[in-house]
Amino acid sequence: MGISIGLVGLGSFGSSFADLFMAHPLTGRVALCDREADRVAAFANKESWKRSGKFKPSDAYATLDDICKADLDALVIITQHWLHAPQCVQAMEAGKHVYCAVPLLSVPDADEILDWCDRAVRTTERTGRHFMYGETTFYRPEAMYCRRRAAEGAFGRFVYSEGEYFHAFDLPTSDLRKVWAHRMGSTIGKEFLARRADYGRRGIRGGPMHYPTHSTGGPISVTGAHAVKVSCRGFGPASRDEYFAVTQDAFSNETALFTMSDGSTMRICEYREIGFRGRETFRIYGTEGSFEDNVWHDKKSATELSVPEMRDKLPAEVEAAFRAARPEHDVYGGHGGSHAYLVHEFVDAIAHDRRPACDVYQGVRYMAAGAVAHKSALRDGEILDVPDWGDGR
Numbered sequence: 001m002g003i004s005i006g007l008v009g010l011g012s013f014g015s016s017f018a019d020l021f022m023a024h025p026l027t028g029r030v031a032l033c034d035r036e037a038d039r040v041a042a043f044a045n046k047e048s049w050k051r052s053g054k055f056k057p058s059d060a061y062a063t064l065d066d067i068c069k070a071d072l073d074a075l076v077i078i079t080q081h082w083l084h085a086p087q088c089v090q091a092m093e094a095g096k097h098v099y100c101a102v103p104l105l106s107v108p109d110a111d112e113i114l115d116w117c118d119r120a121v122r123t124t125e126r127t128g129r130h131f132m133y134g135e136t137t138f139y140r141p142e143a144m145y146c147r148r149r150a151a152e153g154a155f156g157r158f159v160y161s162e163g164e165y166f167h168a169f170d171l172p173t174s175d176l177r178k179v180w181a182h183r184m185g186s187t188i189g190k191e192f193l194a195r196r197a198d199y200g201r202r203g204i205r206g207g208p209m210h211y212p213t214h215s216t217g218g219p220i221s222v223t224g225a226h227a228v229k230v231s232c233r234g235f236g237p238a239s240r241d242e243y244f245a246v247t248q249d250a251f252s253n254e255t256a257l258f259t260m261s262d263g264s265t266m267r268i269c270e271y272r273e274i275g276f277r278g279r280e281t282f283r284i285y286g287t288e289g290s291f292e293d294n295v296w297h298d299k300k301s302a303t304e305l306s307v308p309e310m311r312d313k314l315p316a317e318v319e320a321a322f323r324a325a326r327p328e329h330d331v332y333g334g335h336g337g338s339h340a341y342l343v344h345e346f347v348d349a350i351a352h353d354r355r356p357a358c359d360v361y362q363g364v365r366y367m368a369a370g371a372v373a374h375k376s377a378l379r380d381g382e383i384l385d386v387p388d389w390g391d392g393r
Contacts, residue, residue, distance in 0.1 A: 001028045002025075002026050002027050002028025002029065002054075002351070003026060003027055003028060003029075003073045003074065003347065003350050003351050004027075004028060004029035004030075004031070004071070004072045004073045004074070005021055005027055005029070005030055005031070005072065005073065005074050005075070005076060005347070005350075006030075006031035006032070006033055006059075006061070006067045006070065006072045006074070006075045006076065006096075007021060007030065007031065007032055007033065007075075007076045007078070008033040008034075008064060008067060008075050008076060008077050008078065008079060008087065008091075009033070009034060009076075009077065009078040009079035009080075009101070010032065010033075010034040010036075010039035010040060010042070010043065010078075011034075011039065011078075011079075011186075012182075013078055013101070014034075014076075014078035014079070014101070015039065015042070015043075016333065016334060016339065017076070017078065017333075017339060017342075017343060018030075018032075018043055019048070019325045019326050020322055020325065020326070020333065020339060020340060020343040021076065021343055021347070022043075022048075022049060022052055022054055022055070022325065023052075023321045023322055023324065023325030023326075024318060024321060024322075024343060024344065024347045025317050025318060025321050026347050026348060026351040027054060027347055028054060029054055029055075029056075029059070029072075030054045030055050030059070031055070031059035031060070031061065031067060031070060031072055032044065032055070032059065032060050032061065033060075033061040033062070033063070033064065033066070033067040034062070035062055035063065035187055035188065036186070036187070037062065040060045040061075040062075043055070044057065044060055048325065064087055064090060064091070068090060068091055068094035068096065069094070072096060073096070073097060073350055074096055074097035074098065074099065074130075074346070074350050075091045075096045075097075075098055075099070076098075076099040076346070077091065077098060077099060077100050077101060078099075078101040078134075079101070079188070080183060080186075080188055080189065080192065081101075081102075081103050081105070081106040081211065082105065082106060082107050082192055082195075083188070084100050084101060084102075084103065084104055084105055085100070085104050085105040085116035085117075085119065085120055086105075086116070088100045088120060088123075088131065089116075089119055089120060089123045092123050092124065092127045092129040092131070093123065093127065095127070095129070096129065097129045097130040097131070097132075097350050098129065098130075098131050098132070099132045099134055099342075099346045100120075100131065100132065100133055100134060100363065101134045102133065102134055102135050102136070102211075102213045102214075102363075102366075103210070103211045103212075103213050103367060104116060104117060104120060104133070104213075104363050104364065104367045105117075105367070106206075106210045106211045107199070107206065107210070108196070108199040108204045108205055108206035108210070108248070108249075109199060109204050109206070110206075110210065110371040110372065110374050110375045111371075113210060113367060113368075113371040114368060114371050114372075114387065117363075117364035117367055117368055117371075117387075117389070118364075118389070120360050120363070120364060121360055121361065121364055121389045124359075124360045125392070130349060130350060130353075130354075130355060130356060130359075131356070131359060131360040131363075132345065132346045132349065132356035132358060132359060133213075133356075133358045133359065133360065133362055133363030133366070134342050134346075134358070135213050135214075135217040135221075135358055135362070135363070135366060136214065136217075136334075136335035136336065136338040136339075136342065137163075137213070137214050137215075137217035137218050137221070137280070137282070137335075137336075137338070138217055138221050138338070138342075138357070138358045138362075139336075139337075139338035139341035139342055139345070140218070140335070140336035140337070140338055141307045141310035141311045141336065141337060142218070142281070142282070142291070142294065142310055142336075143217070143218050143221055143222060143282075144310060144311055144312045144341075145291075145296075145305065145309070145310035145311075146218075146222040146284055146291050147221065147222055148312075149289065149291070149296070150222050150223070150224070153288075154286075154288065154289045154298075155284065155286030155287075155288060155289045155290070155291075156286040156287035156288030156289065157262075157263075157264075157286060157287045157288075158223045158225065158260075158262055158264040158284065158285070158286050159264055159265075159285045159286055159287060160264060160265050160266070160267075160284075160285045161218075161219035161222070161223060161260075161264065161265075161266045161267075161282065161283065161284045161285065162219070162266065162267040162268070162269075162282060162283050163214075163215035163216055163217070163218045163219050163266070163267075163268050163269075163281070163282040163283075164215050164268070164269040164270075164271070164279060164280075164281060164282070165208075165212075165214045165215040165269070165270050165271070165279075165280050166269070166271045166274050166276050166278055166279045166280075167271070167272060167278055167280075168271070168272060168273060168274050168275070168276065168278065169239075169241065169243045169244070169252070169272050169273060170241070170243075171277070171278050173277075173278070174278070176243060176272065177241075177242070177243045180243065180246060180247065196248070199248075200248055205248055205249060205250035206247075206248075206249050206250065206374065207234060207249045207250050207251045207254050207270075207374045207377065208249070208251070208252070208253065208254050208270035208271065208272050209232065209254045209256065209268075209270050209370040209371070209373045209374040209377070210370060210371065210374055211270070211370070212268060212270055212366065212367070212369060212370025212373070213363075213366040213367065213370075214280050215268045215269065215270055215280070215282070216266075216268055216365075216366040216369050216370060217366050218281075218282030218284075219266050219268075219282050219284060220266075220362070220365055220366060220369070221358070221362065222282075222284055223260065223262060223264065223284065224262075225260040225261045225262040225264060225266075226260065226261050226365045226369075226386070226388050227258040227259070227260060227261075227266065227365070227368070227369040227372075227386040227388075228258070228259045228260060228261050228385070228386055228388075229258065229259040229383055229384065229385055229386060230256050230257065230258045230259075230369065230372055230373045230376050230383070230384055230386055231256070231257050231376055231381045231382070231383045231384075232254055232255065232256035232257070232373035232374065232376040232377040232381060233254070233255050233256075233377060233380075233381050234250060234251030234253070234254050234377035234378070235251055235252060235253040235254070235255070235273075236251055236252035236253055236273050237249070237251070237252035237273055238252070238273060239252070239273060249272075250374075250377070250378060251377060252271070252272045252273035253269070253270070253271040253272065253273055253274065254269075254270050254271075254373060254374065254377050255267070255268075255269050256268045256269075256369075256370075256373035256376070256377075258369060258373075258386070261388075268369070268370075268373065270370070280336075281293075294306075294310070307337070311332075311337070312341070314340060314341070314344060315344070318340075318344050319331060319340075322340050322343075345357055345358070355392075359392065360392075361389060361390065361391045361392045364389055365388065365389075368386055368387055368388070369386055372384050372385075372386045372387075
């Protein structure tokens with residue numbers, strides 16, 4: 001029969017996953033949910049969805065409240081970033097396993113982010129539902145390769161790691177001004193603008209470290225260590241561009257230095273104002289081996305690695321199903337080819353009643369590091385403690 005999954009949020013990002021969830025061999029039923037009816041119709045009317053037998057018109061929903069009442073095993077939450085944590089908690093309270101798109105929550109108030117980290121962990125533990133954090137960096141080829149080498153002990157002791165997400169607000173290939181306008185132009189976005197104004201009245205201003213998971217996710221997932229202390233410095237905005245006026249962030253760039261639980265050091269950069277074509281990457285250095293720029297280094301040699309060499313293998317039947325569902329696309333999908341792995345991991349975990357590899361404890365470690373880093377930047381680099389919720393084991 002297969003498991004039943006509801007897809008909540010079918011915007012530009014959520015829609016890129018829908019065909020993969022529908023095609024996975026372990027899904028037997030797929031429901032759709034979005035407040036914009038045309039987004040649901042776009043998939044409901046596709047011939048491939050009609051032929052699949054996995055979707056029925058009665059499984060189209062307009063609200064989270066409605067789909068939470070349905071007899072589904074799990075919900076995939078890919079809505080706007082200020083909604084993720086509350087919606088995941090609601091879904092788990094309704095008895096559903098959840099997939100949470102990143103970030104867990106991004107709002108101007110760092111303490112609010114930390115509070116929702118705590119709620120997500122406590123709800124997961126209390127309800128016994130599985131929670132997967134959909135961090136794309138976790139399934140980039142580089143991260144998969146480094147986790148394999150770490151499991152072998154090839155790094156030795158970790159010494160230093162760094163992650164960075166350079167995404168200029170005016171990057172031609174992904175202009176954040178257009179992204180912001182698109183988000184705020186939706187029904188949900190307009191509701192958020194009123195809420196955001198309240199943060200401004202209270203003098204609360206966020207920053208790029210409130211969406212840190214593309215930079216923190218690589219090092220933390222590989223080393224298995226978590227942040228203990230942080231000092232962070234903020235920069236800008238130097239530009240008078242309207243983007244910074246509407247986002248109301250305190251800084252355009254933030255650079256953080258962390259002490260990690262294994263004694264190593266981690267540097268994280270989240271930059272939105274930089275003359276650079278964009279980069280999302282990480283580097284990791286150990287006493288015996290190191291990884292940077294797709295090259296494995298040890299004390300004797302350097303080995304350049306190809307993407308296929310670094311990737312884990314998808315099960316053959318899953319890869320074949322994904323290719324058939326999206327023949328015009330790369331089977332692995334976007335964000336470094338992570339999409340196919342994210343879908344497979346969640347479906348397989350729910351079908352076999354196991355904890356997903358990137359679970360709630362991983363997710364809050366990625367988020368808490370950034371939230372406290374921003375608090376440090378607001379205090380001119382004061383060293384602050386980073387909370388941790390353990391690993392649930």
